[in-house]
Amino acid sequence: MVKTWEDLEGMQPVVLKMFKNSILKDRLAHAYLFEGMKGTGKREAGSLLAKSVFCHSPIQGYMPCEACVNCKRINNGNHPDVHIVEPDGLSIKKAQIQSLQEEFSKTGVESKKKLYMIVHADRMTSNAANSLLKFLEEPHPHTMAILMTEQAQRILPTILSRCQTISFQTLSPEKMAEKLTMNGVSPQMAPLIAQLTNNIDEAIAYSQNDWFVQAQKIVLKLYEVLKKSPLEAMVALQDDWFKHFKEKEQLDLGLDLLLLISKDLLYIQLGKEGQIVYLNEKARLEQFALQSSSRQVSEQMTAILEAKRKLHANMNPQLLMEQLVLKLQEGSSFV
Incomplete structure (x- = not known):
């Protein structure tokens, strides 16, 4: 503080x-x-x-x-x-x-x-x-x-x-990541957390929180099953997502993590691998990036941002996520 x-x-x-x-x-x-x-x-x-x-x-x-x-x-x-x-x-x-x-x-x-x-x-x-x-x-x-x-x-x-x-100005994500590594946050995790908060104390708390580590896994799993059937994606929502992201602020964070996956895919497609933040998942992200066009990834980002807007307008979280998953599948070339 x-x-x-x-x-x-x-x-x-x-x-x-x-x-x-x-x-x-x-x-x-x-x-x-x-x-x-x-x-x-x-x-x-x-x-x-x-x-x-x-x-x-x-x-x-x-x-x-x-x-x-x-x-x-x-x-x-x-x-x-x-x-x-x-x-x-x-x-x-x-x-x-x-x-x-x-x-x-x-x-x-x-x-x-x-x-x-x-x-x-x-x-x-x-x-x-x-x-x-x-x-x-x-x-x-x-x-x-x-x-x-x-x-x-x-x-x-x-x-x-x-x-x-x-x-009040924000620290740039790069400066924030530097501060985090100086405070003992792993260099692999610092760039991701720096995209989520400008608060040093909150960022360090994320880095030490098992809930946050699990949140990243759940978000990546959801993105991965989107390439399969709508039923499997809905099952992932019920079995993992809703049990983990229970509060509004948690759900908002989950959507931010999902948005950062799409941003990383866009960076990979544009040849800007140095800007990705899911450093531990680079190989998986490169596979995801091959399966969608830049236009489709941009549409996915738009859909996630719209879901965040609806969340802040107090839309029912379950309905919101079900609609988002269907929208993300519609805009995907996954087979």
């Missing part, structure tokens, strides 16, 4: 430079939108900015000391004037925003300052978003809002216009 200024500066130097300048010039905005992929440090940056705002003895005037009572309480998630709102189930509801507004109508417990963070702000219901909009239109003095999202396009334009947007 990234906690210190130095930690985050290595990942997001542009963001940290902006923080530094804004703090030193006393020009912090009243509302920010942190947008970027999962694992790019948005939440850690929110906590860091909160510590900079509340720190009793900031280093050089802008870096939190990490030692005062305010820094420690923010790190422990129990500062009375720092509030975090997260989805209640699938969404952030109007009552949660109203509760936040009521809390902020009171005077700060220990100073005039108050700060709130809304994690996955794109998951606010329309009523919650409209309540927040009123809050942003009439900000309380000394109040700061930090909204975080991986999908800025799903946030109301009227909310976006009232926030200063800060974009």
